[in-house]
Amino acid sequence: MLTFEEKKEIIRRFPELTEKPISMNRLNYHFEGSRYEKKIVVEKLHPNGNGFVYVGDLLAYDADDRGLVNIRDFDETQLVEVIEDAIMYLSEVDEPKEEVVIEESWKNHKNDQLLLVHEEPFWNVYHAFNLEESFGTKEDAEQYLREEGFKKEK
Structure with missing residues (x-):
């Protein structure tokens, strides 16, 4: 399991994320480029190594009903991948499909x-x-x- 400091180092590789301290020495990482109301990618990263990443309804992850996946036991590769997926998910815009009417x-x-x-x-x-x-x-x-x-x- 990665330590709190190791997770922070990995997350800081993503320049599009902004670190915001919250209560109990925890951190949130916001993605201001989000196309949606949801801006927090990494949520409640705790000094004990626990934390969550927002993945919405991406099928590759076993997220809770709020779209969060626990990253406590993630290794470096898994953490990088889930953050990349989260940023991509929040960057996408559902373009309305042009309706073809005959x-x-x-x-x-x-x-x-x-x-x-x-x-x-x-x-x-x-x-x-x-x-x-x-x-x-x-x-x-x-x-x-x-x-x-x-x-x-x-």
């Missing part, structure tokens, strides 16, 4: 209009703003529309 207009002989819209993972048929039917594939949706007497507008 919209087709279908009309019947009375000039009634239905819209075929792709809303992952479904193909939905709308009459105005009302959902009429929903299908797992475009082919099924198109078959339904044809059976109901509709043709795709060009």
Whole structure:
């Protein structure tokens, strides 16, 4: 097990972390570059060697319900790796995925209009703003529309 001083030396290798003393001679290390409200990477590092690193919901770690993993028995390699992962985790931004909507207009002989819209993972048929039917594939949706007497507008 690494000592308190050894853990501090390792953590200080990360210039993006700021050391902040807290009660009972413990230390927190903040990551001001966090893209989230959460800023503390290393939490409550104690002179007895106990402490926690925030890993959120990263599957590689057995974190508690607050997203913290205990680093008491970590060796140097494990400590460096968990801190790197934590910083990466707090640096990532969940970019909204661009929604691809395919919209087709279908009309019947009375000039009634239905819209075929792709809303992952479904193909939905709308009459105005009302959902009429929903299908797992475009082919099924198109078959339904044809059976109901509709043709795709060009």
